[in-house]
Structures are given as structure tokens and as C-alpha cells.
Amino acid sequence: MPTTLLDELRQRTPFASLAEEAHLNLSRTEAVLQEGIERVLKPHGVSATQYNVLRILRGAGGKGLCRHEIRDRLLTRMPDVTRLLDRMEEAGLVTRERDAADRRLVTTRLTARGRKLVDALDGPVAEEHERQLGHLDDKQLRTLVRLLTLVRHPE
Amino acid sequence: MPTTLLDELRQRTPFASLAEEAHLNLSRTEAVLQEGIERVLKPHGVSATQYNVLRILRGAGGKGLCRHEIRDRLLTRMPDVTRLLDRMEEAGLVTRERDAADRRLVTTRLTARGRKLVDALDGPVAEEHERQLGHLDDKQLRTLVRLLTLVRHPE
DNA sequence: TGACAATAAGTGTTACAACACATATATTCC
DNA sequence: GGAATATATGTGTTGTAACACTTATTGTCA
Numbered sequence: 001m002p003t004t005l006l007d008e009l010r011q012r013t014p015f016a017s018l019a020e021e022a023h024l025n026l027s028r029t030e031a032v033l034q035e036g037i038e039r040v041l042k043p044h045g046v047s048a049t050q051y052n053v054l055r056i057l058r059g060a061g062g063k064g065l066c067r068h069e070i071r072d073r074l075l076t077r078m079p080d081v082t083r084l085l086d087r088m089e090e091a092g093l094v095t096r097e098r099d100a101a102d103r104r105l106v107t108t109r110l111t112a113r114g115r116k117l118v119d120a121l122d123g124p125v126a127e128e129h130e131r132q133l134g135h136l137d138d139k140q141l142r143t144l145v146r147l148l149t150l151v152r153h154p155e
Numbered sequence: 156m157p158t159t160l161l162d163e164l165r166q167r168t169p170f171a172s173l174a175e176e177a178h179l180n181l182s183r184t185e186a187v188l189q190e191g192i193e194r195v196l197k198p199h200g201v202s203a204t205q206y207n208v209l210r211i212l213r214g215a216g217g218k219g220l221c222r223h224e225i226r227d228r229l230l231t232r233m234p235d236v237t238r239l240l241d242r243m244e245e246a247g248l249v250t251r252e253r254d255a256a257d258r259r260l261v262t263t264r265l266t267a268r269g270r271k272l273v274d275a276l277d278g279p280v281a282e283e284h285e286r287q288l289g290h291l292d293d294k295q296l297r298t299l300v301r302l303l304t305l306v307r308h309p310e
Numbered sequence: 311t312g313a314c315a316a317t318a319a320g321t322g323t324t325a326c327a328a329c330a331c332a333t334a335t336a337t338t339c340c
Numbered sequence: 341g342g343a344a345t346a347t348a349t350g351t352g353t354t355g356t357a358a359c360a361c362t363t364a365t366t367g368t369c370a
Contacts, residue, residue, distance in 0.1 A: 016281050018296040019288035023188050024230065025303040030185040031231040032307055033178050047326085067349065075179065076186040079328060082350055087326090104335045104348040126171050133174035135309040140302055141173040147291070147299045148180040152187055154290040202356085222319060234358060237320055242356090259318040259365045 033132055040128045044117060049078060050088055051125075054118040057094065057110045064109035066099070093117065188287055195283045199272060204233060205243055206280075209273035212249065212265045219264035221254070248272065 015021040034048060041051050056073045057065060065073075071081045078084065085108055088094045093114035099105035110118070133141065170176040189203060196206050211228045212220060220228075226236045233239065240263055243249045248269035254260035265273070288296065 016277065017284060018293055018300070019284035019291075020281065022288055022291075022296050022299050022303075023192075023284055025300050026181070026185050026188060027230045029303045029306050030181050033181060035232060037178075049326095068347090075182045077190060080326080083326080102336070102348085106349065122171065126175065129172060129174035129178055133177055133306060136174075136177075136302070136305060138173055140305070141177045143298065144177050144302045144306075145173070145180050147295055147302070148177075148184045150291060150295070151184050151288060151299075204356095223317090235356085238356080257318085257366070261319065 036128050036132050037125065040124050041121065044121060045091070046093075046117070046121075049074070049076070049084065050093070051118070051121065053084065053088065054093065054110065054114055054121075057108065058115060058118050060109075062109065064097075064107040066105045066107055070108065088114070191283050191287050192280065195279050196276065199276060200246070201248075201272070201276075204229070204231070204239065205248075206273070206276065208239065208243065209248065209265065209269055209276075212263065213270060213273050215264075217264065219252075219262040221260045221262055225263065243269070 037051075038048050041048060046054070052074055053070060056070055060069075067081050067085065070085075071078060074081075085094060085096065089096055092111055094108050095111055096106050096108050099107055136144070170179075192206075193203050196203060201209070207229055208225060211225055215224075222236050222240065225240075226233060229236075240249060240251065244251055247266055249263050250266055251261050251263050254262055291299070
């Protein structure tokens with residue numbers, strides 16, 4: 001088993017604080033899960049960010065969304081949505097059309113191909129989630145969700 | 156409050172599964188914490204990955220570590236440690252020296268400046284951790300750590 | 311011992327992310 | 341109604357990450 005930064009720090013002090021230990025565990029766990037999802041997505045030629053955009057656009061339906069709505073809905077800060085959408089448009093996954101009423105806005109919508117792709121990925125992604133987290137029971141998962149939500153939203 | 160991918164999915168189905176909900180909460184929370192840490196590091200000119208390397212090398216002490224040992228200890232997969240260390244060497248944070256016994260190996264060590272920097276960052280990073288996670292009590296943090304560890308290491 | 315495999319590091323290239331800045335359109339408010 | 345401000349998107353540039361491939365050195369074993 002490889003020695004990670006977690007072990008490295010544990011032997012040092014052991015940890016500067018519980019908060020630091022929690023953050024490092026969070027980083028490490030997220031990296032492991034993220035790598036699994038990207039391994040699933042890669043054969044389909046989309047990154048995790050692109051996949052998230054596909055899901056966001058599917059949720060928006062036929063009316064589509066403009067750039068800053070997509071940006072705000074993304075899990076991670078992404079300052080260059082324009083060129084992300086450029087690449088997805090080039091791949092035939094989305095279309096963009098300037099709004100007639102407010103010409104500042106550009107509405108992005110899923111193409112049939114984009115819709116088909118995101119639908120096709122539902123199964124494999126769900127399987128990967130199950131593989132990664134299925135060994136925790138519902139009570140543990142709910143506790144995890146509750147604590148993570150609490151981190152982001154101090155009461 | 157902005158609508159995030161979390162809300163987007165919640166309204167869709169609400170979630171494909173508890174496992175998916177957990178992973179998305181994990182991604183979102185990690186992104187928030189990571190952004191906070193990078194905001195602290197940025198004025199000092201190091202990225203989060205570089206900071207982790209500094210900590211790893213400090214833990215290794217004077218004997219240093221070779222490239223693949225550093226790579227294995229990193230929290231996230233990082234296929235291009237060579238050029239990461241190139242940049243850190245150029246910044247005067249580390250030195251590299253080819254091992255006399257096994258000339259395939261290149262040993263990397265902290266410079267005095269690198270050591271000073273990582274030491275100086277301990278305080279601000281700990282403060283940021285406290286700011287981000289201080290509203291959880293020890294019991295909650297320990298539960299979080301336990302669950303995250305369980306995700307990575309199925310019993 | 312000499313061919314072959316294994317290990318460690320480095321390189322070339324492409325794609326992506328980050329940041330600062332620029333452009334176009336709409337809104338406000340005097 | 342026109343200047344000033346706000347909003348929305350696009351662009352130029354730089355640095356970093358990802359991937360495939362190459363080189364150098366060591367270990368193995370017929």
C-alpha cells in the first residue's frame with residue numbers, strides 16, 4: 001500500500017488539527033471518486049466538467065441556458081465556460097444561439113446527440129457510484145451527506 | 156443563493172441514488188475548501204499541489220525523496236511530477252541531485268527557502284482550515300473522517 | 311556475460327484552465 | 341434621450357495537466 005500525504009502528515013505531528021485531517025481526507029477521497037468517474041467517461045470522449053454541463057442542460061430542457069447560468073450551476077468554479085462550450089459545440093453535443101430578445105445572451109441547448117450521450121451515461125455512472133460507495137449503508141451515506149452539507153452551510 | 160448542479164439534480168429525479176448524492180456533495184464541498192486554501196497560497200506563489208510537495212519533502216527531511224516517491228505520496232494523481240519539480244527548482248524551493256548509487260534516481264530536497272516557505276504557511280493554512288471547518292465540533296469532524304476513510308477502504 | 315525485462319526519469323505535443331482585458335448590448339437615471 | 345453603469349459574452353496569453361513516447365540505468369537469468 002502506497003504511503004500518501006495523509007500518512008506523511010500523520011507521522012509528522014500527527015496532524016495539525018482535526019480540521020486539517022478532515023480536509024485532507026476529503027481531498028483524497030474526492031480524488032479517488034473523481035478518477036473512477038473519469039475512467040467511466042473517458043471512452044465516451046467527455047471530461048467530468050463536460051458531463052456535468054450535459055446534465056445541467058438536460059435538466060434545463062428545450063429552453064436551454066445561457067453561459068452564466070451554466071457557470072453558476074457547475075460544481076466547481078470554471079472561469080472559461082465559453083471555450084468549454086466551444087469544444088462541446090464542435091463535438092456536436094450542444095448548439096448555441098444568440099437570444100433574440102436580449103442580444104447579450106447566448107442560449108445553449110443539448111443536441112439530440114448530446115442528449116443521447118448523457119442518457120447513455122446514466123447507467124455506467126450509477127454503476128460506478130455503486131461500486132465506489134455501495135459498501136456504505138443508507139444511514140452512513142445520509143450522515144455523510146448531512147455533514148458535508150453542514151461544512152458548506154454553517155447553521 | 157445560486158442554483159447549483161446539486162439543486163439541478165435534486166429537482167430532476169430528485170437524485171439517481173444516495174451514492175450519487177454523496178459524491179456530488181463531496182465534489183462540491185471539496186471545491187469550496189480547495190478554493191479557500193488556494194486563496195491563502197496564491198499570494199505566496201505556490202499552487203496547492205506545490206504546497207503538498209513542500210509538505211511531503213519537509214516530512215522526508217534531509218534525505219529527500221525521488222520523483223516516484225513524491226508522486227505516490229500526493230493526494231491526487233499527477234503524471235507530470237518532473238515538470239512540477241522543474242518549476243519548483245526554478246523558484247528556488249527544491250534542489251535535485253542524481254543518486255550516486257543508483258543513477259536512475261534523482262533525489263529532491265527542500266532548500267532553506269522552501270523550508271522557510273512551508274513553515275510560514277502552516278499558520279495561515281491552519282487558520283483557513285479553522286475558518287472552513289471550525290463550526291463542526293470534534294465529534295462531527297471525527298465522524299466525517301471515519302466515513303471518508305471508510306469510503307476509500309472498504310472493510 | 312550478454313540479451314532481455316524492469317524501473318526511473320525526461321520529452322514532445324495537445325488540450326485545458328486561469329487571468330486579465332475587450333467588446334457588445336441593455337438598463338438606469340438625471 | 342443620452343451619458344454612465346451594469347450585464348453578458350468573447351479573446352489573447354500564459355501556465356499547467358494529460359498522454360504517449362523515449363532514454364538511461366539497473367536487475368535477471370539462460
